[in-house]
Amino acid sequence: MLLNTDVKQRGGGAALRRTAGVTFAASLTFEEIHHHYNGKETIRGISLEARPGEVLCLLGPSGSGKTTLLRIAAGIESQTRGRVCIDGREMAGPQCFVPPEKRGVGLMFQDYALFPHLSVLDNVKFGLTALPSSEASAEAMVALERVGLAHYAQKFPHALSGGEQQRVALARALAPRPGVLLMDEPFSGLDSRLKDSIRADTLDVLRQSRATAIVVTHDAEEAMRMADRIALLSNGQLVQLGKSQDLYRKPRSLFAAGFFSEINILTGRVTSGRVQTPLGACDSGTIADGQEVEIAVRISSVFVRADGPGVPARIITRRFLGVVELLTLAVEGLDEPLRARIRADQLSEGLTDVVVNVAPEDILVFEKHS
Template sequence: MVPARFTVAIGSMDILTLENVTHDFGSTRALDSLSIGVEAGELVCLLGPSGCGKTTALRIAAGLEPLQAGRVLLDGEVVADADQDTPPEARSVGLVFQDYALFPHLTVVDNVAFGLRKLPRRRRRERAMAVLRQVGMAELADAHPHMLSGGQQQRVAVARALAPRPRVMLMDEPFSGLDVTLRHQVRDETLHILKQTGTATLMVTHDPEEAMFMADRVVLMRGGRIVQMGTPAQLYAAPANEFVAAFFGDINRLHGVVRQGRVSTPLGELDAGRLPEGAPANVLVRPEAVRLHPVDGDAASGARTGRVLASRLLGRSSVVHLVLDNPADSGSIQADRAGPHVHARVPGRFLPPENTCVEIDIDPYQAFVFPAHEDAA
């Protein structure tokens, strides 16, 4: 299990470092000894439910929220601690917010050039146009923000943040205002731009799919603390607890008791790991781990079967609603004598008719066993 207070060793390659940052709003602890680092060219996503502290962490990194405890470093230099708090404009960070915050009275090129006032006027426009070409917006350089679509405004916001060549890019829910199709396109383009520039990026999102798409590393937060940190594959395939497993998609939740190192459920037996003999256990099975096979005639002896309640095509996959015919065996504490209702997600088009009997097995690598007393809320 991952301890409640999760700390990391800060690497020498980190461009941005938050070290033991603690922050309170009145009696509410928003961040509790948070430590993270972002390397050059790396994109790290702060992920979690509303109120978990992710936006507070981003604002402290930007200098928009006064630091209360801990340290913030850029390129190894302390920019905030108990003795100093460098203002945002002196931190060499680029900021992209949910609402883009473009100046409506300025043209696109003037919006991008706004943060380049230290350059001569001619060099400002040259640099602004170079970044606009990079994001595919050079042809609209003389347009005003109200003339642009949401996706175009987002590209301009990214260009404006990149124009001063910041050491760190900070992004707060940058795609949430876009419709689904445009969101996929724009975040793909943004990821390519950030990778091409090699910018260290810290991004906030509440969307686990977006975090998995964008991030080299995901920092999943809850109650101001890090619950688990790692690559998207690590968090998805090896969740530290029920909260992590359930946060990354739908799950089928079953129950059982440990018997001889195994937990028996209506979907099959699983390794109980280090849980002690006789311990009650919660079993979380991803819908894509539930594999279905047609039954020709009678099901094989000992096979686990289910009855199809409904099946729906979702585009790239199909979801099948099932009631299991096999109640739990004597080693399980599953209470539903008729068998639980579970979901299976199958690639492509797979739409068995209602009341069809199907044979079921599971992929054990997408099923997870946790202590039943664990707090998963």
């Protein structure tokens, strides 16, 4: 299938980007995946599906199992139990193991894994061994045009910036038109100032190519920027799956709440369907009376004013960060200082005594587990 010939002018130069052609997107399914390493269980019964054409982010801290799950999908690692299927066809299971090169997946490594002795064009051609050389070169050029780097075809990786190397790695992964693209922390090596634009470019290419993409990241904001759905992992288990709005607004655990935003943690007990806190009372939801609970209050949900109705507080520290200020506050009844993120210059310099308010809907209540 040929790519169409529409091009986009990239800012700041003559580099043109060809619109990506359509890939036949595949689904990828994990069924009750378990994995052990050196006697330790690293994946604990994860079941999960990446739908055709969607971007699914595997999100979690180091050691949560997200990269291991990606490697199992690629065929680089073998699960202890469970099945991996692509479009319903078993790739790895009790009776079957399809090698990586026959799974129809593309893999993009964290360090890009470009060959320093090969030109950019030859790096992208590397996975096109089934084609005659001339056809492989043509397909590689098309892939480079997708990412706006056709003019760098004869250069070597060392002559490219980190962002350009990332786009070459993306072109190489997409060149064989995989039904599923697996990306392991693809932006971790980039300068923070470049990440936003490179992420946007990458997402644009993924949307055009329509390949199913599974992206590993430890950055919640990055996951929210890119993903159609997010799978949040912890300690080898699937904690929560859904759209970014669902995970942010309706976290199912204190861990999930804290992974998507900085929080203050309080404790309390349910009485008559309510929880009393030093910041006010809130509804306990479905948690039964008498239960101990943990309460999460996002630091961005703490409103601080010079005066008016609210809970009295005293400013302990104040840090100016440009657009916002970070405050720590002493509040009667709280063992730890309360943290708040407020708009910069909202409070006058030298102010110490203030009042704080938190909307009841911004107080998240979770059953306390021992």
